[in-house]
Amino acid sequence: MNEKFSKAAIIGVGLIGSSLARALREAGLAETIIGFDQSADVRARAVGCGAVDAAVQTLKEALGGADLIVVSTPVGAVAEILAGVAKEAEPGALVVDVGSVKGAVVNAAAAISTRAFIVPCHPVAGTEQSGPEAGFAALFRDRWSIITPLPRQDEEYLAAVARAAGVWRAVGAHVEIMDHEHHDLALAITSHLPHLIAFTLVGAADDLESVTEAEIVKYSAGGFRDFTRIAASDPVMWRDVFLNNKAAILEVLGRFSEELALLQRAIRWGDADTLESVFARGRTLRRAIVAAGQEKDVPNFGRDEKD
Amino acid sequence: MNEKFSKAAIIGVGLIGSSLARALREAGLAETIIGFDQSADVRARAVGCGAVDAAVQTLKEALGGADLIVVSTPVGAVAEILAGVAKEAEPGALVVDVGSVKGAVVNAAAAISTRAFIVPCHPVAGTEQSGPEAGFAALFRDRWSIITPLPRQDEEYLAAVARAAGVWRAVGAHVEIMDHEHHDLALAITSHLPHLIAFTLVGAADDLESVTEAEIVKYSAGGFRDFTRIAASDPVMWRDVFLNNKAAILEVLGRFSEELALLQRAIRWGDADTLESVFARGRTLRRAIVAAGQEKDVPNFGRDEKD
Numbered sequence: 139m140n141e142k143f144s145k146a147a148i149i150g151v152g153l154i155g156s157s158l159a160r161a162l163r164e165a166g167l168a169e170t171i172i173g174f175d176q177s178a179d180v181r182a183r184a185v186g187c188g189a190v191d192a193a194v195q196t197l198k199e200a201l202g203g204a205d206l207i208v209v210s211t212p213v214g215a216v217a218e219i220l221a222g223v224a225k226e227a228e229p230g231a232l233v234v235d236v237g238s239v240k241g242a243v244v245n246a247a248a249a250i251s252t253r254a255f256i257v258p259c260h261p262v263a264g265t266e267q268s269g270p271e272a273g274f275a276a277l278f279r280d281r282w283s284i285i286t287p288l289p290r291q292d293e294e295y296l297a298a299v300a301r302a303a304g305v306w307r308a309v310g311a312h313v314e315i316m317d318h319e320h321h322d323l324a325l326a327i328t329s330h331l332p333h334l335i336a337f338t339l340v341g342a343a344d345d346l347e348s349v350t351e352a353e354i355v356k357y358s359a360g361g362f363r364d365f366t367r368i369a370a371s372d373p374v375m376w377r378d379v380f381l382n383n384k385a386a387i388l389e390v391l392g393r394f395s396e397e398l399a400l401l402q403r404a405i406r407w408g409d410a411d412t413l414e415s416v417f418a419r420g421r422t423l424r425r426a427i428v429a430a431g432q433e434k435d436v437p438n439f440g441r442d443e444k445d
Numbered sequence: 446m447n448e449k450f451s452k453a454a455i456i457g458v459g460l461i462g463s464s465l466a467r468a469l470r471e472a473g474l475a476e477t478i479i480g481f482d483q484s485a486d487v488r489a490r491a492v493g494c495g496a497v498d499a500a501v502q503t504l505k506e507a508l509g510g511a512d513l514i515v516v517s518t519p520v521g522a523v524a525e526i527l528a529g530v531a532k533e534a535e536p537g538a539l540v541v542d543v544g545s546v547k548g549a550v551v552n553a554a555a556a557i558s559t560r561a562f563i564v565p566c567h568p569v570a571g572t573e574q575s576g577p578e579a580g581f582a583a584l585f586r587d588r589w590s591i592i593t594p595l596p597r598q599d600e601e602y603l604a605a606v607a608r609a610a611g612v613w614r615a616v617g618a619h620v621e622i623m624d625h626e627h628h629d630l631a632l633a634i635t636s637h638l639p640h641l642i643a644f645t646l647v648g649a650a651d652d653l654e655s656v657t658e659a660e661i662v663k664y665s666a667g668g669f670r671d672f673t674r675i676a677a678s679d680p681v682m683w684r685d686v687f688l689n690n691k692a693a694i695l696e697v698l699g700r701f702s703e704e705l706a707l708l709q710r711a712i713r714w715g716d717a718d719t720l721e722s723v724f725a726r727g728r729t730l731r732r733a734i735v736a737a738g739q740e741k742d743v744p745n746f747g748r749d750e751k752d
Contacts, residue, residue, distance in 0.1 A: 238667070262667045266731065282663045314663070324656045327649070329667025335642055336668070338708055340727045342634070342701040349631045354730065355737045356589045356621070360545070360569045360636025361643070361675045363740045368668045369727030377720040380712045391709055394649040395702075401645055402698055405687045414684040420647045420676030423661065424573065430662045433670045 140308040141301055143168045143232075147204035148190060149197070149219055151175050152372070153264060154236045155210030156189035156273030161309035162206075164275040173270075174200035184270040201226040206305070207254070209235040214378035217246035224252035234259045234302050238325060238375075240286040240318035242382040248288050255298030260284045260321065261311060262329070266370040279310030280431060286318040326386035330379055331394060334387065336369040337376070447615040448608055450475045450539075454511035455497060456504070456526055458482050459679070460571060461543045462517030463496035463580030468616035469513075471582040480577075481507035491577040508533040513612070514561070516542040521685035524553035531559035541566045541609050545632060545682075547593040547625040549689040555595050562605030567591045567628065568618060569636070573677040586617030587738060593625040633693035637686055638701060641694070643676035644683070 146168035148155045155173070162168045173190035174197055175181045181193035194200050197219075201207060207227055209219050216237050223233055231254040237243050240258050247256040263281040265272065283306035287299050303313045316324075343354050343362065354362060380387060397416075404412040427433050453475035455462045462480070469475045480497035481504055482488050488500035501507050504526075508514060514534055516526050523542050527550075530540055538561040544550050547565050554563040570588040572579065590613035594606050610620045623631075650661050650669065661669060687694060704723075711719040734740050 262664045264667075281666050284664075312663075320655075323653075324660050324664060325667060327653055327656055328661055328664040328669040331649075332646060332668035332672055334708060335646060335705075336671075337724050337727055338701060338705045339639060339642060340730055341723050342638075342697065342704045344726055344730065345700060345704070346630075346634055346697065348627075349634055351730065351733065353631050354635055355733045355739060356619075357569045357591075357631060357635040358734050358739050359588050360571075360632060361639035362635040363734050364643075364671050364675050365639055366727065366731040366734055367740075368671050369724075370731035371724075371727070373721050373724035373727075376724050377717055380708075380720055381715055381717060384712055384715070387712060388709070390649065390653065391705075391712075393652060394645060395705070397649045397652070398642075398645045398698075398702070401641060401687075402695070405691055405694060405698075408688055408691075410684055410688060413687055414680050416648050417644050417676075417678075417680035417683050419651055420644055420673065420678070420680075423647055423651065423658065424673040424677035426658065426662045427665050427670050427673055432662060432665050433673075 140165065140167060141304055142166070143206040145170045145172060145204045146206040146208065147200040148173045149200060149207065149209045149223070150211035151180060151184040151189060151193070151270045152210065153268050153272045154261070154277075155208060156184060156187075156270040157275065157277040158208055158210065158236070158309065159189045160273055160275040161278060165308045167305065167308055168206060172200050172204070180270060187271045189270045189273055197222050198226050201228070201231075204228065205231050207231055207233040209233065212375045212378040213237040213239050213242060213382050216243050220247055220250055220256060223254065224250045227252060227254035229253035230255070232257065232298055232301050234305065236261055238329060238379050239383040240284075240321045244286055244288060244318040255295060256288060257299050257302035258286045258288070258318065259302060259306065260286070260325070261306065262325070263311075264371070266367050268372040268375075276310065278306065281311050283311040283313050284321055285313060285315045286321050287315065322383050322386045323389070326383060326390045330383060330387050331390045333368050333371060333376055334380065334391065335394070336365040339365050340369040447472065447474060448611055449473070450513040452477045452479060452511045453513040453515065454507040455480045456507060456514065456516045456530070457518035458487060458491035458496060458500070458577045459517065460575050460579045461568070461584075462515060463491060463494075463577040464582065464584040465515055465517065465543070465616065466496045467580055467582040468585060472615045474612065474615055475513060479507055479511070487577060494578045496577045496580055504529050505533050508535070508538075511535065512538050514538055514540040516540065519682045519685040520544040520546050520549060520689050523550050527554055527557055527563060530561065531557045534559060534561035536560035537562070539564065539605055539608050541612065543568055545636065545686050546690040547591075547628045551593055551595060551625040562602060563595065564606055564609035565593045565595070565625070566609060566613065567593070567632070568613065569632070570618075571678070573674050575679040575682075583617065585613065588618050590618040590620050591628055592620060592622045593628050594622065629690050629693045630696070633690060633697045637690060637694050638697045640675050640678060640683055641687065641698065642701070643672040646672050647676040
């Protein structure tokens with residue numbers, strides 16, 4: 139039996155916030171869904187595209203009467219928003235965030251005194267689009283949402299964690315609970331480093347004066363286009379991720395650079411065996427991802443339906 | 446008016462060879478399509494799945510009477526195959542290869558004396574699948590096929606280049622003609638480096654003992670899965686690409702590493718402006734790729750249709 143909320147306040151109605159708003163409505167989890175966003179333009183668009191019932195200009199208005207509060211801003215803004223939420227939220231309100239980095243959020247939340255319950259969450263889902271129009275209710279379906287609880291063991295708080303898990307399950311996600319350090323390392327390798335590398339590749343291509351952008355576009359089917367999808371992700375969101383998960387990202391980046399140096403050396407010296415054995419590992423992981431339903435796998439994947 | 450061939454010989458019936466065989470049949474370009482492959486298993490499968498009309502055990506049998514010869518083996522085998530083709534091919538036969546590296550092919554072909562016409566080609570198309578069953582006729586549709594002619598200007602040879610262009614157009618591809626040095630640099634950035642990086646990332650993830658493979662699979666929707674598609678590509682084919690395009694790959698890899706070092710430093714020192722400005726470049730290129738029809742672009746791209 140899913141918990142029903144009378145008012146959900148969505149703080150930041152971009153891709154993730156507006157998707158969760160739509161998913162809450164579709165699942166019948168909230169009677170009213172109110173958006174708050176710093177930008178008047180975004181507020182108007184969020185209402186215009188039907189993501190939220192109304193959008194308000196102050197955090198106070200958004201939080202008044204809200205029993206579910208979703209903080210879906212870039213990670214860099216979460217600490218400040220949570221400080222404001224702590225003051226204005228109704229006692230007992232459930233507060234979840236959706237940030238891709240959890241250490242920074244847990245540390246900020248643990249330092250705050252509030253009668254609401256802050257449950258740090260990270261739904262591992264997204265697209266390269268941004269803005270309220272880009273959201274869709276099914277974004278979280280069959281994806282994983284990770285909860286990294288605050289370091290407290292009181293019964294009320296544990297119940298709030300269970301309520302948060304219930305919200306994610308109600309919108310179609312699977313739930314995993316882990317500590318924030320492990321989250322930040324696991325996501326550094328599965329999400330943050332891939333984005334960093336994709337941004338780097340696009341930058342390197344952009345700087346290559348002897349190959350034109352038109353050529354890069356034409357021949358992108360050779361592999362490049364697979365990187366451009368994630369390199370088109372929101373720059374501000376990603377800037378905040380890298381600023382807030384520095385240690386874990388530098389750790390996995392160091393490992394990546396070592397592996398790359400190994401392959402560079404193998405190319406330079408014509409070491410066929412090393413190349414082939416490293417390359418052979420890719421298929422195993424790909425098959426596991428496809429088998430787990432985290433990706434479809436058809437011969438013409440990524441091509442037009444007519445193909 | 447498309448040229449019709451009486452017999453097409455497909456030397457190597459993997460993903461690309463079997464796709465071209467199917468495309469030739471679909472376009473009515475060849476009366477008979479014969480496959481040759483070193484592996485008896487692959488020969489049997491190529492006939493079994495209907496990619497070719499028959500498969501033969503020797504190059505000589507394959508080439509006898511063939512007026513179109515397609516060399517679709519890994520690049521490392523092309524020089525040796527071309528030497529055999531030069532001896533056995535009918536005078537005037539059109540010989541195209543499909544290798545992802547062209548300098549090595551052009552140099553090998555230019556050193557061979559033959560009465561057939563060798564036209565080095567590279568259709569920029571593929572999937573992460575391999576084997577004759579993975580091929581499909583539409584693989585080349587709306588993709589680019591690059592021709593890097595041998596350094597000869599005689600009329601007969603130029604006519605052969607035009608015939609090769611006609612074959613690619615007849616199977617739905619666009620054709621570009623360029624010199625092999627430029628091809629190898631352009632593809633190093635658009636295809637070879639992306640594959641190298643994807644293989645490297647998968648290797649680095651595999652080596653991270655504190656994050657399990659199950660976790661990598663679960664959270665791959667965070668970005669990692671975009672890399673695994675190309676990291677699942679054929680290891681032998683890619684080994685050969687890296688061994689045969691060393692200079693261009695090391696050049697673009699050097700630029701990639703410089704860009705990565707810049708971002709690493711920005712992360713270490715918390716340089717928000719550098720991160721945001723580098724990240725912002727990704728969207729421009731992505732939009733150009735989508736606009737050129739080299740990728741579809743929907744909010745739920747890569748997810749199941751039901752989403």
